[in-house]
Amino acid sequence: MKWSLSQLRKFKDNAFTFNQNIQLEDVTDRRDIFHIHDIEISGDILHSNRRFDVNLHIEADVSMIDSRSGEPVIYPLSIDTVEIFDESIESDSEIDEQDDNLHPVLHEIDLEPIVRELIIVNIPNVYTESESLPSSSNTDNWKVFGSEEELEKERPVDPRLQKLQSLFNSDETED
Known part of the structure; x- marks a missing residue:
C-alpha cells in the first residue's frame, strides 16, 4: 500500500x-x-x-x-x-x-x-444481529415501535382531550 x-x-x-x-x-x-x-x-x-x-x-x-x-x-x-x-x-x-x-x-x-x-x-461500539430484546433485561411488557406512525396508532387518546380530537377531524374534512 x-x-x-x-x-x-x-x-x-x-x-x-x-x-x-x-x-x-x-x-x-x-x-x-x-x-x-x-x-x-x-x-x-x-x-x-x-x-x-x-x-x-x-x-x-x-x-x-x-x-x-x-x-x-x-x-x-x-x-x-x-x-x-x-x-x-x-x-x-x-x-x-x-x-x-x-x-x-x-x-x-x-x-x-x-x-x-x-x-x-x-467499527461500531455496539452491534447485534438479534431482533428480539434480551430475556434477562426485564422487558416482558415492552413494545418496540418501528416508526412514529405506528406509535401514534397505538397511543390512546386522553379522555379529557377527547372533545378536542373532534376539532382535528373537522379540520381535515374541510381541506
Missing part, C-alpha cells in the same frame, strides 16, 4: 487504479473484537500539480461479540473516503484541525496508517 511519488507522476493524465487484499495485525485493542479479516482496499489516485487525491474504498469483515447475545458475529464493514496528499504542506502542524482528510507527503504515499485509522473509527 505504498507508492513513490515518482511512480505516481507517470499517471498524470489518467488515474492510477489499485485493488489489494491485505492482512493487518493488531488493528485494535478492543476486547470485543476478535479479528478483522478479508480486508479489500480499492480505489484510484488522481494527480494534479502537487496534490494527489486518493478515492478509497475499504471492505472488511469484523469478527466481534454480539452486544445482546454474547455470541460471535461478523460485522460487514464498508468505508468510502477521499484522502488528499499535498506536497506543498510540510508538516502536520500546518494542517487545519478540521480537515482530517488532508495529509502532508514528501516522497511516498503510504495508505496503511490511514486504512488502520478508518477501520478503527468505523
Whole structure:
C-alpha cells in the first residue's frame, strides 16, 4: 500500500487504479473484537500539480461479540473516503484541525496508517444481529415501535382531550 511519488507522476493524465487484499495485525485493542479479516482496499489516485487525491474504498469483515447475545458475529464493514496528499504542506502542524482528510507527503504515499485509522473509527461500539430484546433485561411488557406512525396508532387518546380530537377531524374534512 505504498507508492513513490515518482511512480505516481507517470499517471498524470489518467488515474492510477489499485485493488489489494491485505492482512493487518493488531488493528485494535478492543476486547470485543476478535479479528478483522478479508480486508479489500480499492480505489484510484488522481494527480494534479502537487496534490494527489486518493478515492478509497475499504471492505472488511469484523469478527466481534454480539452486544445482546454474547455470541460471535461478523460485522460487514464498508468505508468510502477521499484522502488528499499535498506536497506543498510540510508538516502536520500546518494542517487545519478540521480537515482530517488532508495529509502532508514528501516522497511516498503510504495508505496503511490511514486504512488502520478508518477501520478503527468505523467499527461500531455496539452491534447485534438479534431482533428480539434480551430475556434477562426485564422487558416482558415492552413494545418496540418501528416508526412514529405506528406509535401514534397505538397511543390512546386522553379522555379529557377527547372533545378536542373532534376539532382535528373537522379540520381535515374541510381541506
